[in-house]
Amino acid sequence: MDEQRERAAYDVVAAQEKWRPVWEKLNPFQAADDGSKERRYALTMFPYPSGDLHMGHAEVMALHDVVARYWWQRGYDVMNPIGWDSFGLPAENAAIKRDEHPATYTYANIETQAESFRRYGISFDWSRRLHTSDPEYYQWTQWLFLRFRERGLAYRKHSPVNWCPNDQTVLANEQVVQGMCERCGAEVTKRELSQWYFKVTDYAQRLLDDMEQLEGRWPERVLAMQRNWIGRSEGAHVDFDVKLHPGTDGTTEPDPVRTVRVFTTRPDTLYGATFMVVAADAKLASEVCAPDRREALEAYLEEVRKETDIDRLSTERPKTGVDLGVVAVNPVNGEELPVWAADYVLADYGTGAIMAVPAHDQRDLDFARAFGLPVRRVIDTGEDNPEESGVATTGDGVYVNSGDLDGLTDKESGIGRIIERLETDGRGKGTVNFRLRDWLLSRQRFWGCPIPVVHCDSCGEVAVPDDQLPVELPDLRGVDLKPKGVSPLAAAEEWVNTECPQCGGPAKRDSDTMDTFVDSSWYFLRYCSPGLTDGPFDPEDVRRWMPAHIYVGGVEHAILHLLYSRFFTKVLHDMGMVDFVEPFSTLMNQGQVINRGKAMSKSLGNGVNLGEVIDEYGVDAVRLTLVFAGPPEDDIDWADVSPGGSLKFLQRAWRLSGDVASAPGVDPTAGDEALRRVTHRTVHEAAELVESRRFNVMVARIMELVNTTRKAIDSGCGPEDPAVREAVEAVAILLSLVAPYTAEEMWERLGHQPTVARAGWPQVDESLLVEDTVTAVVQVQGKVRARLEVPPSISAADLEQQALADPAVVRFLEGKTVRKVIVREPNLVNVVAP
Ligand code: ANZ
Numbered sequence: 136m137d138e139q140r141e142r143a144a145y146d147v148v149a150a151q152e153k154w155r156p157v158w159e160k161l162n163p164f165q166a167a168d169d170g171s172k173e174r175r176y177a178l179t180m181f182p183y184p185s186g187d188l189h190m191g192h193a194e195v196m197a198l199h200d201v202v203a204r205y206w207w208q209r210g211y212d213v214m215n216p217i218g219w220d221s222f223g224l225p226a227e228n229a230a231i232k233r234d235e236h237p238a239t240y241t242y243a244n245i246e247t248q249a250e251s252f253r254r255y256g257i258s259f260d261w262s263r264r265l266h267t268s269d270p271e272y273y274q275w276t277q278w279l280f281l282r283f284r285e286r287g288l289a290y291r292k293h294s295p296v297n298w299c300p301n302d303q304t305v306l307a308n309e310q311v312v313q314g315m316c317e318r319c320g321a322e323v324t325k326r327e328l329s330q331w332y333f334k335v336t337d338y339a340q341r342l343l344d345d346m347e348q349l350e351g352r353w354p355e356r357v358l359a360m361q362r363n364w365i366g367r368s369e370g371a372h373v374d375f376d377v378k379l380h381p382g383t384d385g386t387t388e389p390d391p392v393r394t395v396r397v398f399t400t401r402p403d404t405l406y407g408a409t410f411m412v413v414a415a416d417a418k419l420a421s422e423v424c425a426p427d428r429r430e431a432l433e434a435y436l437e438e439v440r441k442e443t444d445i446d447r448l449s450t451e452r453p454k455t456g457v458d459l460g461v462v463a464v465n466p467v468n469g470e471e472l473p474v475w476a477a478d479y480v481l482a483d484y485g486t487g488a489i490m491a492v493p494a495h496d497q498r499d500l501d502f503a504r505a506f507g508l509p510v511r512r513v514i515d516t517g518e519d520n521p522e523e524s525g526v527a528t529t530g531d532g533v534y535v536n537s538g539d540l541d542g543l544t545d546k547e548s549g550i551g552r553i554i555e556r557l558e559t560d561g562r563g564k565g566t567v568n569f570r571l572r573d574w575l576l577s578r579q580r581f582w583g584c585p586i587p588v589v590h591c592d593s594c595g596e597v598a599v600p601d602d603q604l605p606v607e608l609p610d611l612r613g614v615d616l617k618p619k620g621v622s623p624l625a626a627a628e629e630w631v632n633t634e635c636p637q638c639g640g641p642a643k644r645d646s647d648t649m650d651t652f653v654d655s656s657w658y659f660l661r662y663c664s665p666g667l668t669d670g671p672f673d674p675e676d677v678r679r680w681m682p683a684h685i686y687v688g689g690v691e692h693a694i695l696h697l698l699y700s701r702f703f704t705k706v707l708h709d710m711g712m713v714d715f716v717e718p719f720s721t722l723m724n725q726g727q728v729i730n731r732g733k734a735m736s737k738s739l740g741n742g743v744n745l746g747e748v749i750d751e752y753g754v755d756a757v758r759l760t761l762v763f764a765g766p767p768e769d770d771i772d773w774a775d776v777s778p779g780g781s782l783k784f785l786q787r788a789w790r791l792s793g794d795v796a797s798a799p800g801v802d803p804t805a806g807d808e809a810l811r812r813v814t815h816r817t818v819h820e821a822a823e824l825v826e827s828r829r830f831n832v833m834v835a836r837i838m839e840l841v842n843t844t845r846k847a848i849d850s851g852c853g854p855e856d857p858a859v860r861e862a863v864e865a866v867a868i869l870l871s872l873v874a875p876y877t878a879e880e881m882w883e884r885l886g887h888q889p890t891v892a893r894a895g896w897p898q899v900d901e902s903l904l905v906e907d908t909v910t911a912v913v914q915v916q917g918k919v920r921a922r923l924e925v926p927p928s929i930s931a932a933d934l935e936q937q938a939l940a941d942p943a944v945v946r947f948l949e950g951k952t953v954r955k956v957i958v959r960e961p962n963l964v965n966v967v968a969p
């Protein structure tokens with residue numbers, strides 16, 4: 136086929152220009168929200184305005200839109216909103232680099248992206264558009280912050296925090312990836328600062344428990360990542376008395392004692408504890424340290440402060456530490472254990488101190504061997520003794536050297552018994568520990584939501600009253616926003632100096648801004664009540680639409696954004712503002728678009744420019760290519776796909792619409808039955824395929840229908856047959872989920888009014904789904920022994936299985952060995968059994 140000629144016949148660019156204004160006028164995708172139809176909320180992760188749209192956006196939007204458009208066609212009232220996550224560091228850094236104000240840069244990008252989305256033909260409901268950096272939005276982010284604070288869920292504390300020396304801001308634990316700043320890659324250090332936190336830890340157990348509602352509806356790996364991040368460990372607290380040197384800890388007693396609590400998941404190994412380790416950087420270490428060990432500890436601390444948590448937890452590194460020169464008393468047997476400080480125990484996990492059981496914990500064993508500390512086996516697993524082998528044993532076995540535990544063989548009883556005893560003696564208790572930390576939400580940067588609190592010398596921390604919200608960002612145009620350790624807001628005298636809302640005296644505004652994850656933790660609620668002026672959202676609106684039926688976006692948000700949104704939802708639930716505890720019923724993570732096996736990147740020079748491919752092949756071909764490339768969750772290698780092939784297919788489909796010779800409205804029931812069967816089966820299967828999110832297979836089915844219809848026109852029933860019209864109309868409607876411009880063109884050529892996007896899903900005639908059957912003959916040793924009624928499309932394997940299971944055939948084969956089975960599906964099975 137001459138491709139040039141085909142392109143001339145169907146001008147994709149002209150189609151795009153033609154239909155965009157028509158659709159904008161028709162506004163077919165605005166949710167009616169009038170209760171006339173069942174509602175569906177199709178949510179996609181809103182973009183950062185950091186540049187124009189790229190391949191990744193194109194993919195996620197194309198996939199997401201299949202679902203939204205499908206719901207429209209099925210007759211639902213769909214809410215498919217769009218907005219921008221427009222505060223944040225990436226935009227701020229980019230703006231600084233360009234010497235622009237973040238607002239100028241951000242809003243210009245938003246306009247560019249909005250224009251691209253419109254051209255890309257996504258079925259967004261533009262009337263609900265929001266930007267998190269608009270005062271009318273962040274007023275409510277501030278309002279929510281204050282409600283959280285009233286509930287004790289937002290608080291300020293002084294503590295060591297992750298600090299990015301490059302971005303000059305603190306980072307949440309979650310934003311530190313392998314010791315590096317997630318944004319800029321700089322090595323993260325620690326600093327002592329007063330910071331705001333959300334008390335996510337109060338919700339740790341519920342964040343875990345409610346995941347039950349998400350089983351089978353969210354990808355299992357995302358649930359696993361959430362579970363892992365929350366990190367629930369069952370175990371016990373055990374209290375050890377540490378005998379201090381007189382004078383330490385500010386006491387004057389002759390024999391000062393300090394109780395040190397450890398967290399352990401294996402209290403049953405308590406008799407095997409041979410030393411105690413305190414995190415070198417925990418306050419506790421210097422508090423219990425003997426005076427003559429202080430210098431050594433200080434020197435060691437210098438080193439430890441430079442290490443990342445990843446280094447510290449590594450099992451590969453040689454163990455280091457300092458003997459603190461004091462002993463701890465084991466509560467079960469009175470044994471005195473040396474107390475050490477080391478880096479492999481983290482200050483902010485558990486209690487920051489552990490009992491070391493080298494026989495059954497590898498890191499403890501490595502440490503014991505490095506410093507000549509004793510090893511005592513308390514569980515005999517039948518493996519070599521760790522003391523000799525250097526390999527800690529962690530499995531079950533028989534308890535030995537363990538007082539009254541001796542002879543027990545299962546861990547559960549061992550743990551149970553020890554905990555009981557500790558509790559009776561008041562030396563410990565069973566407990567649950569979480570890896571999850573509170574969410575550090577303050578940032579020392581300009582481009583974020585101001586924290587609505589003022590600091591007054593006489594009243595302390597005072598909330599800005601609701602009627603003074605929003606606390607707007609000062610303009611600061613012309614001010615150098617480069618990070619300098621203090622937020623540019625702190626330096627903005629006029630803004631920072633204010634009146635105390637409580638006493639009217641002079642006060643200072645809190646100059647921190649919120650982590651952008653705060654902004655994105657509730658935007659999906661705001662979409663339900665766009666423009667509401669007396670609340671963040673109307674609980675009634677939210678009740679009608681939420682939880683969102685599907686949430687589509689990248690797996691890079693598998694932990695943080697989803698965890699925080701889940702946390703916000705639970706708090707709002709407790710405040711009585713929403714009546715559900717999980718915001719997103721179903722989650723779909725798309726794969727990445729890569730090129731030649733690698734993520735697209737500037738340095739590799741393998742980036743593919745979305746705008747250019749759209750210019751070359753048109754929107755529809757790009758969308759079709761991305762949807763057809765494979766299952767949505769798989770990566771797409773741009774080198775393996777063919778937008779040119781997609782375009783050719785779209786032209787083939789489009790040409791069908793010009794060949795239909797019957798009039799609109801013609802009764803299809805008189806049409807060619809074979810073609811009708813294919814049409815109806817395709818429509819029927821397409822629905823199932825969309826619902827099970829196998830969009831690529833759905834596209835393949837449309838392609839088959841196009842081919843069958845082409846044959847029917849050229850060499851079958853001919854263009855006048857009403858079945859041909861029925862088939863081509865079905866193609867147009869199905870294609871509208873993926874290639875809206877082409878579908879609209881076809882629809883028009885078929886004599887219909889726009890828009891095909893709201894044409895409605897074709898009615899499936901169930902009777903046409905029943906497959907014809909054919910008779911298959913089963914021969915044994917050349918004699919006909921059975922006849923089977925089977926579908927014409929039966930596979931050889933299925934036919935063989937059915938034949939061999941037939942009672943008559945079974946009877947004739949009794950006592951014989953089948954030597955060979957010859958299958959000629961769907962008509963014949965020949966069994967050779969001498
Ligand atoms: C004694 C013991 C014996 C332990 C044994 C393990 C095995 P998860 O499951 O991750 O919660 N631990 C406790 N606090 C720590 C800290 N701040 N830094 C590093 N390690 C810490 O791990 C809990 C176990 O990790 C605890 O149980 C403790 O070692 C160690 F055969 O206590 B275990």
Ligand code: ZN
Pocket residue numbers: 591592593594595597635636637638639640642
């Ligand atoms: Zn005051």
